[in-house]
Amino acid sequence: MFRRVIAVTILVVIAGCSTGTESTDTHTLWHKVPAPVVTDETDEVIVTNSRIADGTYWTWAERLLGTETIVFHVAMARFGATCEAWAKENRMQEGCMDDYAVDQFQTALVGISDAARVTVAFQDGPGTSYEINTSLLKMLMAGTATSPISKYHWVPFPFVSRIKNNTVVEAQQMWVP
Numbered sequence: 742m743f744r745r746v747i748a749v750t751i752l753v754v755i756a757g758c759s760t761g762t763e764s765t766d767t768h769t770l771w772h773k774v775p776a777p778v779v780t781d782e783t784d785e786v787i788v789t790n791s792r793i794a795d796g797t798y799w800t801w802a803e804r805l806l807g808t809e810t811i812v813f814h815v816a817m818a819r820f821g822a823t824c825e826a827w828a829k830e831n832r833m834q835e836g837c838m839d840d841y842a843v844d845q846f847q848t849a850l851v852g853i854s855d856a857a858r859v860t861v862a863f864q865d866g867p868g869t870s871y872e873i874n875t876s877l878l879k880m881l882m883a884g885t886a887t888s889p890i891s892k893y894h895w896v897p898f899p900f901v902s903r904i905k906n907n908t909v910v911e912a913q914q915m916w917v918p
Contacts, residue, residue, distance in 0.1 A: 777913035
């Protein structure tokens with residue numbers, strides 16, 4: 742009987758120490774990270790049965806009016822020499838303004854995972870990005886969040902996003918001129 746009382750007492754003490762709301766996430770918000778690096782092009786947007794193929798895409802985010810929900814428009818982008826060759830092939834004299842072009846012929850819309858890795862670009866120029874989370878991205882887009890980064894403010898720059906199972910799982914915002 743004494744052992745049972747001790748065991749129950751220990752369990753009650755352990756349970757009392759935990760509120761069940763502790764976070765196991767050691768992720769630090771506003772951690773400075775390298776800006777995303779792009780290569781020749783993102784993946785081509787291929788939609789089958791209302792689902793986009795897993796891959797890396799050019800995206801831009803929009804908030805659904807009156808909600809905290811955000812959606813990502815998905816497109817293909819080309820950069821540098823690949824972009825120039827594509828523009829020349831398609832007889833587009835100014836097809837690669839600022840060294841990139843977004844092909845919006847085929848697009849899709851997807852949501853973002855609450856656990857997605859998200860970075861935002863500092864608005865004053867390329868090369869500086871900060872890691873945040875999906876919840877903070879939603880608040881920044883709604884204008885309800887503040888930043889500890891001096892002079893930072895939300896700018897709707899595009900993202901290079903990794904999509905898996907029809908959902909953004911990583912969104913790295915790109916500074917663009």
